[in-house]
Amino acid sequence: MGSAGWLPALPPFLLASVVTMILIPATMLLARRVGAVAEPDADRHLHRQSTPRLGGLALFGGFTVALLVFGGPVSDRWQVVGVTAAITVAMLIDDILDLPWNAKLAIELGAGVLVAALGITINFFAVPGGHGPSLVELGWLAAPITAIFVLGMEVSINLLDGSDGVAAGVVGIVATVLLLAAVNRIQGPADVQNGVIILSGALMGCCTGFLFFNLPPARVFMGDTGSHFLGVALAVISVLGVAKIAVALALFVPLIALGLPIGDTAFAIVRRRRAGRSATDPDAGHLHHRMLATGMSPMETALTFYLMTAILGCVALFVFGHRRILDVALALLVVALVGLLWRSRRRRPEVDSDGFLVVRGRPSAPARVRRGGEAD
Numbered sequence: 001m002g003s004a005g006w007l008p009a010l011p012p013f014l015l016a017s018v019v020t021m022i023l024i025p026a027t028m029l030l031a032r033r034v035g036a037v038a039e040p041d042a043d044r045h046l047h048r049q050s051t052p053r054l055g056g057l058a059l060f061g062g063f064t065v066a067l068l069v070f071g072g073p074v075s076d077r078w079q080v081v082g083v084t085a086a087i088t089v090a091m092l093i094d095d096i097l098d099l100p101w102n103a104k105l106a107i108e109l110g111a112g113v114l115v116a117a118l119g120i121t122i123n124f125f126a127v128p129g130g131h132g133p134s135l136v137e138l139g140w141l142a143a144p145i146t147a148i149f150v151l152g153m154e155v156s157i158n159l160l161d162g163s164d165g166v167a168a169g170v171v172g173i174v175a176t177v178l179l180l181a182a183v184n185r186i187q188g189p190a191d192v193q194n195g196v197i198i199l200s201g202a203l204m205g206c207c208t209g210f211l212f213f214n215l216p217p218a219r220v221f222m223g224d225t226g227s228h229f230l231g232v233a234l235a236v237i238s239v240l241g242v243a244k245i246a247v248a249l250a251l252f253v254p255l256i257a258l259g260l261p262i263g264d265t266a267f268a269i270v271r272r273r274r275a276g277r278s279a280t281d282p283d284a285g286h287l288h289h290r291m292l293a294t295g296m297s298p299m300e301t302a303l304t305f306y307l308m309t310a311i312l313g314c315v316a317l318f319v320f321g322h323r324r325i326l327d328v329a330l331a332l333l334v335v336a337l338v339g340l341l342w343r344s345r346r347r348r349p350e351v352d353s354d355g356f357l358v359v360r361g362r363p364s365a366p367a368r369v370r371r372g373g374e375a376d
Contacts, residue, residue, distance in 0.1 A: 005183035008073070008194065009201025012066035016205025020062030024213050028052040028220050036095045038221055051218060053095055055210060056226025059168075060088040062206035063233065067199070074195035079118040080236055087111045087154075087232045088225055095223040104224070108154045111232050112147030120236055121146045122243045126250055146239060152262070153238075153254075154231035159268060160261040161227040164216040165302040170309045171230045172207035174257045175200045175237065177313035181253050181320050182241050196241035203233050216298035234258075242320070256316035260308050300340065307337040 031037055031052030038051045064081055071077040090107045093099065099107075115121075121142040126133040138145060161167035179200035182193040207230070213220045222230075238254040255262065296304070314330040 005186055006179060006197065008070075009179055009197045009204070012070040012198050012202040013205035013208070015069060016062040016066035016202045017209035018062075019065045020058045020206045020209030021212055023058035023061045024055060024210070024220055027054045027057045030054055030057070031095075031220075034096050036223065051221055053221035053223035054092070054225060055214065055220040055222040056088060056095075056224070056229050057092065059206045059210050059222060059226045060084060060229050062209055063202045063229075066202035066205060070198055070202075071195075074198055075192060076118075076120055076195070076236075076240060079120055080199065080233075080240075083111065083114050083118060083120075083236065084229055084233055086114060088229045091224040091228045095225050108151050108228065109147065111154065111228070112150035112235075113143075115150050115232070115236060115239070116143040116146040120239050122149060122239055122251065126245070149239070150232060150235040152265075153235035153258075154228050156258060156261040156265045157231035157234070158224065158227040159265050160305075161222060163301050164218040164298045165211055165214050166305045167222065167227055167230065168207040168210045168214055169302055169306050170258075170261065171234055172204050172211075173306060173309045173313060174234060174254060175203040175207065177257045177316060178234075178237050178241050178254060179204070180317055180322060181250075184317075184320070184322055185245055192240060192244060196237060199233075199237045199240070203230075203237065216302065250320060253316045253320050256319070257309060257313040259312045260305065304337065304340055307333055307340065311337065 029052075031054040034054075036052065036054050038053050040049060040051075063084065067074065067077055067081060074080065087107070090111075091104075094104055094107070122145055123138055123142050125136045125138070127136060157167055157171060160170060179197055182196040182200065185191075186193045186197075210220075210222065210226075214222070234254065238251070242250040242253045311330060311333045314333065318327070318330070
């Protein structure tokens with residue numbers, strides 16, 4: 001399809017962006033009426049005022065409308081709409097009622113099972129070899145591996161959603177990576193990758209529209225509704241896209257791009273277990289908490305995550321086969337990241353007389369990272 005292979009993503013991107021922005025004020029009103037509001041405190045929620053947290057409904061709405069209008073080439077369109085609707089409704093209940101961790105885990109795992117039951121499965125792995133990649137058929141393991149893959153995406157994005165603008169921006173960047181991977185592998189008009197391009201464009205669009213309200217200082221949070229919708233949508237696009245391509249290590253494209261949140265999730269589990277606590281217990285040891293505790297502003301924290309995700313995305317695309325211009329983009333991103341970190345390192349954190357970290361525009365936060373509390 002050539003250099004214009006990304007153009008089919010543009011209409012769903014624009015529509016999803018606009019619809020998401022239109023829906024957000026309504027979700028904010030609904031959140032306040034049903035009590036789905038994050039109140040500020042010094043431990044978990046470092047925002048200045050009470051903030052509605054049902055923005056995930058707008059994310060889902062923008063994505064779905066874009067698929068309904070432009071999703072004709074998406075062969076599994078209704079399955080995608082169905083499974084994302086199911087996780088959105090289930091986690092909406094959680095945002096309103098604050099379900100216990102075991103109920104949330106059951107819902108997360110159930111979403112993965114539903115994806116597999118709808119026929120969206122990882123059927124093989126392509127492993128590198130001396131004479132090209134060889135396929136390892138998964139057989140009956142396809143369904144459980146797919147369910148675990150979806151679960152991992154949900155948990156990683158949920159734990160990433162702890163600082164203004166981070167989760168939506170990171171998912172938007174990873175969706176861009178999946179878009180470029182699909183463009184690079186289109187074989188013809190009926191290729192499944194054409195549908196992946198539209199799905200990626202819609203996901204990029206709803207994330208972009210949401211960021212207009214979620215960049216620091218955030219006026220709305222996505223809540224568990226949004227973070228789990230994004231996790232499932234990203235997992236489904238990955239399975240329909242790179243997981244269907246017989247290219248060595250293809251499935252690692254989204255995993256490499258999401259290396260930061262996946263690594264942070266793994267470290268959180270190890271950290272909590274070593275402390276003799278449940279892996280599901282919240283704490284303030286996540287990477288975004290540590291960045292804020294060093295004196296980085298919320299915007300600098302978000303930009304750092306964006307740059308690091310883009311760098312890892314470039315690495316993933318390079319491994320996948322995108323050779324042109326990515327080495328230049330990677331070099332520029334590394335320089336930008338180093339410059340941002342150097343700038344923030346030069347500024348000493350400001351601490352008040354009670355030993356609390358002063359983050360401009362936010363309530364005082366403990367100067368030392370504590371083991372209790374986790375942002376939404």
